[in-house]
Amino acid sequence: MPSRQFRQQIAELTAQLAGRELNADLQAWLNQEHGVDSPSYQQLKQSCEQGVAEGWLCNREGGGIRYGRIFKPADDLAGFSVDVVDMQDIVGPHHRHPNGEIDLIMPLEGEALFDQQAAGWLVYPAGSAHSPTVTQGRALVLYLLPQGSIEFTRSA
Template structure:
């Protein structure tokens, strides 16, 4: 797996979901069709492990979080950007999602959760906000952002 193969993998998924409103119905669909154990989930998880170990994914670090924008929003990804973070028992910077956010939670330790959610998909609607938090262990989280839109809150 390399960045180009990863883009093709992600494009298979984003083609399927492009234009679908971000909300509970999309989350249910993603978990039913592409949840833990499914071919897409496992391929993305394997790509994150490989990409991180090879240094083309999660190649930055700040505040105890490894992260990186793997793919910019483009026609190839149907307007979604892709970020991946590697977090362990930490809260990330507060931010909002002008167009929503689709998260794939991939625990690296069995009990790890992201925003109190176990392995699988979590969809935040447009205008939502949070301080992304991994607790009870370590996890990769992949973020799909429509048009790459994210707004980080000012530090207090």
Template structure:
């Protein structure tokens, strides 16, 4: 797996998300069509694990969290940026999502949960905010942010 192959994989997914509202219906659809155990989920998880192992994902560290923005928003990604974090039993910095956020939760050990959710997708609507928290183990979380918009709370 290379960053170029990963970008193509993400672009195929974001093509299905383009123009859709970030809401509970999208959360339900993603979990039904691309949820834990699906080919898409398994491929994305394998790609993220390979990227972390090879050092091109989660290439920064701060406050006990490994993270990194691998792709800025672009036309081929349908306006989404792509970040991946590696977290274990920790809460990250509080932030809001002006345009919303789509998260892919990939537990690596235990019954890891992200904001209380198990393996699968979590869609945060525009204007939502949280302190992203992984509990009960370690997880990778892939973030898709429309236009790369995220506002960290001071």
């Protein structure tokens, strides 16, 4: 099953994230160790593209966004849940990250930006909030949420 291989890829990554504070230092480390030119980034992007093509990723749609939670929080994932969204030139629903959020940005078409960030990693600290936005094209975004915690809210 392809999602089993994908889970193993995520587990190898999240094992390196266990117990780390979600902050700018983690974002810098992720972009250095697992950045766009790294084998781990390329493998994750390829797996996400394959999962979308095969229909086991982003298999739901709402408000012009394809999405799906592929894994609930689990011990083998260091307590992270895993979601993947497929967005094109759109603003998503405002939400808050009680425990933070780690995003892997994978442009597919154009020079897609996610929250004004190019391809790579973006880390939101605990208590942060945003309306996820993709501009200048289409991107897949993989979300790692500690304990799967997310609160949909109204924008400020």
